[in-house]
Amino acid sequence: MNKATDPAALLEGALIDALGAECLLGEDAKTLFSTDVYGGEIAPALAVRPQTQEHVADAVRIATTAGWAITQRGGGMSYTGGYLPTQPNTVMLDLSGLNRIVSINEDDLVITVEAGVTWQQIWEALTPRGLRLPFFGTFSGSRATVGGGLSNGALFMGTARYGSAADIVVGMEVIDARGRRIQTGQAAFHNGRPGFRQYGPDLTGLFVHDAGALGVKTLASLRMMPMPEAADYASFAFATQQEATQALSAIGRSGFCEEAYIFDPATTQRSLDPATLM
Known part of the structure; x- marks a missing residue:
């Protein structure tokens, strides 16, 4: 042609x-x-x-x-x-x-990043300051990005206590289908800065878990928290998946753990099989 x-x-x-x-x-x-x-x-x-x-x-x-x-x-x-x-x-x-950390506000406990920043980048930037995100990333956090996590429901690190990526975002900038910039949260107001997510209608919530269908995320502001003074880990084995699920639910209700999950042996083995990987 x-x-x-x-x-x-x-x-x-x-x-x-x-x-x-x-x-x-x-x-x-x-x-x-x-x-x-x-x-x-x-x-x-x-x-x-x-x-x-x-x-x-x-x-x-x-x-x-x-x-x-x-x-x-x-x-x-x-x-x-x-x-x-x-x-x-x-x-x-x-x-x-779009991989730049725009600002870290230690007074307001809010970090603002571009959508291509990875969860690992944020961890490495906040750790020396004694800070972290409540939900602080996925298993694939060295590559997975904030924009992707907000679009597709990122879970895992910190989820049992603090929820998903969508639960810690307080504002975003999104490009709509005409190329117009939409700003959500408190920062959208005149002289505003990221803080409250529901500052008026919760437009931030409109754009999470949409797989990018409603707009292209370019910037996100996320809540931070002080780094816990200590961390420890435990692993348990169960005879059946039902017993494991019941224990997982009990752990979640207790509030003792930041994250808790089940590895099913058969599924894990299949996932690690080179023949199943792209």
Whole structure:
């Protein structure tokens, strides 16, 4: 097809003009981005790695104006299919370039980060200050990102006591389908700063666990807490899954543990089998 009339070539040119050629990723990236942990079939026609929130807004506006679908990827550790393309005419936004910690407010106990920041980055930034997040990450936290966790319901570290990633977010910045910036929480008010999530209608809650369908997250503010003075660990074995589940529920109700979970031997062994891994 003539590049002058090829929709993909025209869109690629418009994205390069707006974001720069270095933001456009090659064929290897597109192949990788067609999969998550467990599978995938359709590769995006174009893959873009924005470096700023303004880049995200421009990319979304240009792609949707041309009638293309948008999907977004953080660390690629999802197993829900949430970021996978469902049609070939898709622009994939790789948000790993938005990897900056914007601010750490020790007085208000709020940290503000870009969506591509990993849970490990936050842990490493807060630990020397004697601080951490209440929910402080997933098993895949060295790669999994805050934006991905808020989009897809991140659980585990700290969940038994403090809930999920969605329970500690107090505000976000989101780019809508027209490339407009939406700010939620207390910081959205004139002279406001991140603090209360429900400062007026809870728009923050609208954008969590949406798999990115309602907008592209670019920034998030999360509650912090003092680092516990000590930590310890325990492991138990049970004869049946029902007994393990009952014990897990009792532990959760007690409030004694920050996280508690079950490893089913058969499922764990299957997951570790190289033949089942992409």
